[in-house]
Amino acid sequence: MKFKNKLSAILASVVLMASACDSFLDVNENPNNPEDAPISGLMTNSTYETALNIFRGGSATSNYVQYLASPNPGSSSDIMDPSDFSGTWFSLYNVMTDLDVIIKKSEENGANHYKGAAQILMALNLGMTVDFFGDVPFSQSFNFETVTPAYDDDQELYRRVLELLDEGIANLQGQTSISMGNDDFIYQGNVANWIKFGNTLKARFLLHTKGTSAYSESELLAAVNAGFTSSNDDASVSFFEQRFNPWAQVAINNSNLLLGGWISEQFVEALDGTSYPTVDPRLPLMIGTTDEGEFVGTVNGAGRGNAPEQGARSTLIPGQFYTSTQSPILIATFAELKFIEAEAALQNDRARAYSAYLAGIEAHMDMLGVADAEKASYLADPSVSMGAANLTLADIMKEKWVALFLHPETWNDARRFDYSYKNMTLPENLNPDLNGQYIRRLAYPDSEVSRNGDNVPSVTLLDRIWWNQ
Structure with missing residues (x-):
C-alpha cells in the first residue's frame, strides 16, 4: 500500500505538471519539453502512458480480432469502416516526445539507465505506431523546426526500432550516474528486468518480419533466450485507488x-x-x-x-483479472514470449516449439488463477496436448490469441496469420470498400490529414504494412 501511495503521489504531480502546460498549447513551443523538465517526472509519465497506449491500441483493434463486438448493428468498429484515431496517434507521439527529451537529457547527464529504458520504450511506441499506420513521421518529429514533418518508410523505421532496442539494452548494461526507482512505473528501477523486457520486445518485433528477407530465426531465438524467464518478469503497470484500470x-x-x-x-x-x-x-x-x-x-x-x-449477452464485467479497478495493463508477458518461441522454433526444433507452446498456456492459466485440477484436465486433452509431431501453427496461434486477450499485438498476429483462426468469419455488414477482405491497417487520423496532408501517404485500408506483404 505504501508503494501504491507513492505511485499515486508521483502520478498526481506529473498530471499537475502536464496541466500547467495546457495554457501554452497555442504558442510555437513544445509544451512537453520545458527546459527544466525533470527526467524522473518524464519517466513516470512515459511508463504510465505507454501502458495506456497498450490499452488504446487494444481498444482500437479488439473488434477486428473478434475479442469484442458492438451491441449496435453496423458499428464502424465491427464492420471495419475507416475510423479516426487522432487521439491514439497524439498519445503515441506525446509519449515519444517525452522519451526523446529523456534520451537527450540522459546523454547530457550520463544517466545511461534512464537512456536505455527510454530507448526501449521509444522502440515500443514507434513500433506500435508503424504496425498501426505504416509509414509515419519520425526523423523530423522532435526537432520542432517544422509542423509538417516528412513521413519515413515503414521498413526503415523497423530497422530503427530494432536498433533502439539493441542500444537500450547496451545502455542498461553499463554504468549510470543516476538510477531509476519508483519513478519507473513498470519495474521500479529493476535494471535486470528492463534488459529482459528489451529482449522480449526484440523477439516480438523480429517475429513480425517472419516471411521477409529481414527475418532471422537464430537472432529471434537468441532474444528469447535473453528475455523473460517467468511471469514474475512481465512488463506491466498496475493501477491504484485514484485511477482505475x-x-x-x-x-x-x-x-x-x-x-x-x-x-x-x-x-x-x-x-x-x-x-x-x-x-x-x-x-x-x-x-x-x-x-x-x-x-x-x-x-x-x-x-x-x-x-x-x-x-x-456476455460482456466484460467488473472484478475479473482484466477488469478489476487495480488490475495491471500487461505490456509484454512471459506467456507471449513462449508463444513467440513456439512459432519461431516450429520449423526446425519441434520439441522446443511444443514445450514452449505448453508453457505459454500454463503461464496464462496461472496468471488467471485457474485451479490446478482444471489446468491439468485442459492440458491433458488430446486437442491441446497433441504431441510435438502434430503441433501446428494454427494450434499456437489459437492459444496465443486467448492468452493475449484485449492486447493490440493480436492484430499483428491476425494479419500475419491472414485471419485464419478457426471459424473466424468476416463481420456482417462489412465495409463494402474492403471487397470482402479483412482490414490491414488503420486510416491516417483526420487531424494529420488536415494539417500535414501534403505528406500523408495515399493508402486504403487494404494496403499492407511492409512486413505483411
Whole structure:
C-alpha cells in the first residue's frame, strides 16, 4: 500500500505538471519539453502512458480480432469502416516526445539507465505506431523546426526500432550516474528486468518480419533466450485507488448502461466447446455470463439482434483479472514470449516449439488463477496436448490469441496469420470498400490529414504494412 501511495503521489504531480502546460498549447513551443523538465517526472509519465497506449491500441483493434463486438448493428468498429484515431496517434507521439527529451537529457547527464529504458520504450511506441499506420513521421518529429514533418518508410523505421532496442539494452548494461526507482512505473528501477523486457520486445518485433528477407530465426531465438524467464518478469503497470484500470472502467460503464465491452461470438465459441473439442476453464475468469448464467457472444457487425436486453449477452464485467479497478495493463508477458518461441522454433526444433507452446498456456492459466485440477484436465486433452509431431501453427496461434486477450499485438498476429483462426468469419455488414477482405491497417487520423496532408501517404485500408506483404 505504501508503494501504491507513492505511485499515486508521483502520478498526481506529473498530471499537475502536464496541466500547467495546457495554457501554452497555442504558442510555437513544445509544451512537453520545458527546459527544466525533470527526467524522473518524464519517466513516470512515459511508463504510465505507454501502458495506456497498450490499452488504446487494444481498444482500437479488439473488434477486428473478434475479442469484442458492438451491441449496435453496423458499428464502424465491427464492420471495419475507416475510423479516426487522432487521439491514439497524439498519445503515441506525446509519449515519444517525452522519451526523446529523456534520451537527450540522459546523454547530457550520463544517466545511461534512464537512456536505455527510454530507448526501449521509444522502440515500443514507434513500433506500435508503424504496425498501426505504416509509414509515419519520425526523423523530423522532435526537432520542432517544422509542423509538417516528412513521413519515413515503414521498413526503415523497423530497422530503427530494432536498433533502439539493441542500444537500450547496451545502455542498461553499463554504468549510470543516476538510477531509476519508483519513478519507473513498470519495474521500479529493476535494471535486470528492463534488459529482459528489451529482449522480449526484440523477439516480438523480429517475429513480425517472419516471411521477409529481414527475418532471422537464430537472432529471434537468441532474444528469447535473453528475455523473460517467468511471469514474475512481465512488463506491466498496475493501477491504484485514484485511477482505475481502463478496462475496468469499460466494464463499470457497461453495467451502468453506457454500452461497451460486449464479447464476440467468435471468442465465446472458441472457449466454450463449440469450435474446439474441449471447454476452456479460463472462460469464466475472463468474461461474464448472461442473466441466465450462460456464455453468449454477439455477432460482429450484427449487434444484439433478437436479444435487445443487455443481460442477454456476455460482456466484460467488473472484478475479473482484466477488469478489476487495480488490475495491471500487461505490456509484454512471459506467456507471449513462449508463444513467440513456439512459432519461431516450429520449423526446425519441434520439441522446443511444443514445450514452449505448453508453457505459454500454463503461464496464462496461472496468471488467471485457474485451479490446478482444471489446468491439468485442459492440458491433458488430446486437442491441446497433441504431441510435438502434430503441433501446428494454427494450434499456437489459437492459444496465443486467448492468452493475449484485449492486447493490440493480436492484430499483428491476425494479419500475419491472414485471419485464419478457426471459424473466424468476416463481420456482417462489412465495409463494402474492403471487397470482402479483412482490414490491414488503420486510416491516417483526420487531424494529420488536415494539417500535414501534403505528406500523408495515399493508402486504403487494404494496403499492407511492409512486413505483411
